[in-house]
Amino acid sequence: MQQTITRTEQIPFYRHYDIIVAGGGVAGVAAALAAAREGKKVLLIEKNCILGGLATIGHVNLFVPMCNGRGKQIIAGMAEELLRLSIRYGYDTIPEEWKSGEPSEPTGVRYITRFSPWIFALAMTDILSSTGVDILFDTIVTDVIMNGNICDGLLIQNKSGRSYCTASAYIDATGDADILYRAGVPTVQGKNYFTYYGFAATVDSCRKVAETGNFAFLNAGGVHGGRINLYGKNQPADVPLYTGTDGEGVSDYLVRNQLLMFENLKNEPLKSREILSIPIMPQFRTTRRIDGNLTLKESDAYRHFDDSVGAICDFDRRDYLYEIPYGTMVHDGFPNLITAGRSVSGEGYAWDILRVIPPAIVSGQAAGLAAVQSADSGIGLDKLPIEPLQRAMAKGGNQIHFDDALVPEGKQEAADTKADIGHI
Numbered sequence: 143m144q145q146t147i148t149r150t151e152q153i154p155f156y157r158h159y160d161i162i163v164a165g166g167g168v169a170g171v172a173a174a175l176a177a178a179r180e181g182k183k184v185l186l187i188e189k190n191c192i193l194g195g196l197a198t199i200g201h202v203n204l205f206v207p208m209c210n211g212r213g214k215q216i217i218a219g220m221a222e223e224l225l226r227l228s229i230r231y232g233y234d235t236i237p238e239e240w241k242s243g244e245p246s247e248p249t250g251v252r253y254i255t256r257f258s259p260w261i262f263a264l265a266m267t268d269i270l271s272s273t274g275v276d277i278l279f280d281t282i283v284t285d286v287i288m289n290g291n292i293c294d295g296l297l298i299q300n301k302s303g304r305s306y307c308t309a310s311a312y313i314d315a316t317g318d319a320d321i322l323y324r325a326g327v328p329t330v331q332g333k334n335y336f337t338y339y340g341f342a343a344t345v346d347s348c349r350k351v352a353e354t355g356n357f358a359f360l361n362a363g364g365v366h367g368g369r370i371n372l373y374g375k376n377q378p379a380d381v382p383l384y385t386g387t388d389g390e391g392v393s394d395y396l397v398r399n400q401l402l403m404f405e406n407l408k409n410e411p412l413k414s415r416e417i418l419s420i421p422i423m424p425q426f427r428t429t430r431r432i433d434g435n436l437t438l439k440e441s442d443a444y445r446h447f448d449d450s451v452g453a454i455c456d457f458d459r460r461d462y463l464y465e466i467p468y469g470t471m472v473h474d475g476f477p478n479l480i481t482a483g484r485s486v487s488g489e490g491y492a493w494d495i496l497r498v499i500p501p502a503i504v505s506g507q508a509a510g511l512a513a514v515q516s517a518d519s520g521i522g523l524d525k526l527p528i529e530p531l532q533r534a535m536a537k538g539g540n541q542i543h544f545d546d547a548l549v550p551e552g553k554q555e556a557a558d559t560k561a562d563i564g565h566i
Contacts, residue, residue: 167195169483170315176510208356211460295533338399358467367399382522386429434487477522
């Protein structure tokens, strides 16, 4: 049987934009919003039918802690704006101490909230549309048109067929570094555990909603396939670690997990529960990332970077402070490509620190503003001066460098106690 086919076709032009964002998770939304607010013509391409990615259709509906665990907010800017947007029209679980912003007194209670993923998705569509961002839903990027190391366009496909679109700068917010990989940018492959969980309501959870008037209690959880935690505890010996970047592997992950979830459901009382939703995308966290000019490591806690675009905190341990270097988002020699969100350059646990919702929004906001400055100046994203970008990020409400006064004396006081915030 023939192993390959050769096909020649004429592909129609779609549109030209100042900036194209591939991927409509929270990082892509932040990037598109930041660029559009600067007056740029922006296209956001999303393969699914709603925005949010893992934060919505992936069921990770949790803004992890945005504070140092002592009552000081670290992550702000657009992350704060989108957190407040996520709960403006739905439920929240913000602790009382943080309801009105940073507490006036120190507290060990962390700034964290769950939100309605579906309402948040609608709110993101609303804010992007009202800002002038064009959204192409149900559209995939099938390939990248390269001229040497310059990206000249993206091939896209949807119900209209195949076409191509062009821009001055491209932001890869796919979460899997799909654009970068196809463009020839050096990338690093990750591995993922056997984790799969859905939303479910029970008679008891419905009763609690009725008693409290709060739909935050509707999801009782408990509907699972694989139940491996963030650190790989209980990963089955006969189940592979998934890359998340090959078709057969993704299908194997989904089939195994859905069959396991179904088997678990069979053992429960039939009328005691109902599934509200199962994941509409694989719940992979670390699939593929850029091999950036700089790679953040766990040991970089308390380190200042000259090219920092924002201070962030550890979601699972109080006191641990980091910064996101711009070098984690670009690779030298690729002047009109940048990444944000889950595919920025982090190693080991630092990759986990960078990929969760608030830091992903920080890198998304930075990518959007960097793309604007690159388009305006003609300077490649890989050579962009950092000071103007830092000023723009600070103007947008971000702390560029963490306050050294928040670093524990001798770094001895940082608590290793886990926050117990569930699947992230």
